[in-house]
Amino acid sequence: MPTAFAAAEIVLDDLLDLDTYPIHQLTHPVRAELVAETRSQMRAVGCCRIPDFVRPDTVRQMQAEAAALHDQTYWSVQNHNPYFSPDDDRFEPDHPRRTFQHRESGFINADLLPPDSPLRRIYDSDVVLHFVWECLDTTRPVYRWADPLGRNPYGVQAPGHSLPWHFDGNEFTVSMLAQNADEGGIFEYVPNIRRPEQENYEHVAHVLAGGRDGVRQLNLRPGDLQLFAGRYSLHRVTPVRGKTVRYNGLPSYVHDPFRMNRPYHSENIYGRATQLHMDRALLEVDGLVD
Numbered sequence: 001m002p003t004a005f006a007a008a009e010i011v012l013d014d015l016l017d018l019d020t021y022p023i024h025q026l027t028h029p030v031r032a033e034l035v036a037e038t039r040s041q042m043r044a045v046g047c048c049r050i051p052d053f054v055r056p057d058t059v060r061q062m063q064a065e066a067a068a069l070h071d072q073t074y075w076s077v078q079n080h081n082p083y084f085s086p087d088d089d090r091f092e093p094d095h096p097r098r099t100f101q102h103r104e105s106g107f108i109n110a111d112l113l114p115p116d117s118p119l120r121r122i123y124d125s126d127v128v129l130h131f132v133w134e135c136l137d138t139t140r141p142v143y144r145w146a147d148p149l150g151r152n153p154y155g156v157q158a159p160g161h162s163l164p165w166h167f168d169g170n171e172f173t174v175s176m177l178a179q180n181a182d183e184g185g186i187f188e189y190v191p192n193i194r195r196p197e198q199e200n201y202e203h204v205a206h207v208l209a210g211g212r213d214g215v216r217q218l219n220l221r222p223g224d225l226q227l228f229a230g231r232y233s234l235h236r237v238t239p240v241r242g243k244t245v246r247y248n249g250l251p252s253y254v255h256d257p258f259r260m261n262r263p264y265h266s267e268n269i270y271g272r273a274t275q276l277h278m279d280r281a282l283l284e285v286d287g288l289v290d
């Protein structure tokens, strides 16, 4: 039965577990319960996990897709601060703005995904967009993102890689883990450690120095859907060990679909920036560093 969303719908039944999670049935009580529970977790800690959301066959397709594109991964090896901003000697030497940690990981950029990509189809679905929007419990509009590289890439961490503490440039990230590491690769976060106009540098410095106050762990499994507010919560992925590459599908939803990653950020993380990245970087947004 068609839903209320689009004239030409993406068929989700073979991609997502709609039997357990009837997100396409707007008035279904199970959907209402799921939205309420997710909202409450997002309010409390800015993070929520919906287990086994993606069907096992689709998870396997995502693993195969990521493996097939693996050689086109843009690997970045660099030291960066949590804000992806250049060094700034107006701050003290041990300030978070001047604390650079080693990052080694990659992205399979969104513009590499083929038209029939399962990750792309899930991202392009209005049913999923509206479900995510409701879960985020915001009165502001939520959109798919214009950024051609960062809108729905795979994050890739090979054994030995690490993704140190940082904030995201976009407001929310939805993760769909495709393949886990043998060991490590654990998502850690500090809920709502900063807010607009209030960076809370002292607590950030504590965590960067190895402190564990406020640090939480989330052990994601392939097929889980994770909602995360990454602009305000410092987060990282612990070093990956063993033999298996970690692939994480990252469909990114935003309040402002027009703005993209700043060129410095995009070049460092995705390997390039387009002219649109340059043009749109001139917009003022929320007063945070990045």
Ligand SMILES: [Fe+2]
Pocket (backbone or CB within 6 Å): 166, 167, 168, 230, 235
């Ligand atoms: Fe992030």
